[in-house]
Amino acid sequence: MADRLSLEKLEKLKKQALGAVARAHARKALDELRVRYLGRKSEINTLLRGLAELSLEEKREIGARANEIKQELEAEFAAWESAALKRELEQGDKPDLTLPGTPAHFGRRHPLNIVAGRILKVFEGMGFKYVEGSEIESDENNFTMLNMPEDHPAREMQDTFYLQNVEGRGEDAGKLLLRTHTTPVWIPVMKNAPPPYRVVSCGKVFRRDAIDATHLPFFHQIDAFAVDENCSMADLKSTLEIWARELFGPQTQIRFRPSYFPFTEPSCEVEVRCFLCQGKTCSTCKNGWIEMLGAGMIHPAILERLGHDPKKWRGFAFGLGLERVAMVAWGIPDIRLFYENDLRFLEQFSL
Ligand SMILES: [Zn+2]
Structure with a gap:
């Protein structure tokens, strides 16, 4: 069967997911990737439906690897987020001198x-x-x-x-x-x-x-x-x-x-x-x-x-x-x- 679940397919999906996370520039993009790769209807879960057709030994091997990959991806998402948070905090400490100032409101006489x-x-x-x-x-x-x-x-x-x-x-x-x-x-x-x-x-x-x-x-x-x-x-x-x-x-x-x-x-x-x-x-x-x-x-x-x-x-x-x-x-x-x-x-x- 051409669509038969294999370790290669899993590894390919992982590589694709890691590449996408690395390229994500904003939280919104990351959230979309999380749904796509780790959500209930994620690509990995779709792939794992093919487990049913495999032998017991293959099921055990591929199932275990699939869980590892999910954890690796979770870790990657977490790493992306903590790096983003660090960047934001660092920027927050330094005033951005290019921003326009807050105008002071002066009262005046009637x-x-x-x-x-x-x-x-x-x-x-x-x-x-x-x-x-x-x-x-x-x-x-x-x-x-x-x-x-x-x-x-x-x-x-x-x-x-x-x-x-x-x-x-x-x-x-x-x-x-x-x-x-x-x-x-x-x-x-x-x-x-x-x-x-x-x-x-x-x-x-x-x-x-x-x-x-x-x-x-x-x-x-x-x-x-x-x-x-x-x-x-x-x-x-x-x-x-x-x-x-x-x-x-x-x-x-x-x-x-x-x-x-x-x-x-x-x-x-x-x-x-x-x-x-x-x-x-x-x-x-x-x-x-x-x-x-x-x-x-x-x-x-x-x-x-x-x-x-x-x-x-x-x-x-x-x-x-x-x-x-x-x-x-x-x-x-x-x-x-x-x-x-x-x-x-x-x-x-x-x-
Ligand atoms: Zn006049």
């Missing part, structure tokens, strides 16, 4: 902090002292002391959130609310020390506004004021001119437009010549000028109420919305982007 930092730096450079106000204010400081008594129409534009039973605040604290502007910071400063003052403050303010692309129930303001013996509108204008040039470039122009605020007299809106189109008119500015902040001379009635003679002391003040400045400066279309914690947005800003 765009509003960047804008606040730049603005405050300019005013602090002009001698304004930073004072932190309180986000919870009395109705009196937020409105009444600033010429907005109850039923004053200006209160309607600044509807806010009122608080009840705040721990540690007595009954006499009066009605408490979340401040609608940073301007109440004037009151404790002017109550606790005599003029002159140069103060800047920054923080969250609250309004009962519905959320849309330009409104949120809270936003940030910077408020600054100065009181001195010879303070005038000219000082206000030169202070804001320096501020605008530092922030938007040395050619920046500003202009005042008459306006009304209860706590300043006279009052004005301050516009900055559009730094995007250089005043030629674009979609941001509409007419070459961008409305940036509100300002004016501190109302004499407020100075008087706080015990300072308005004939001797005069002051100027201004306030601006941080989000608005950032939106205009960076062309940000929606105020909500500042608060959604979307890194794709936040990572675009750096110092």
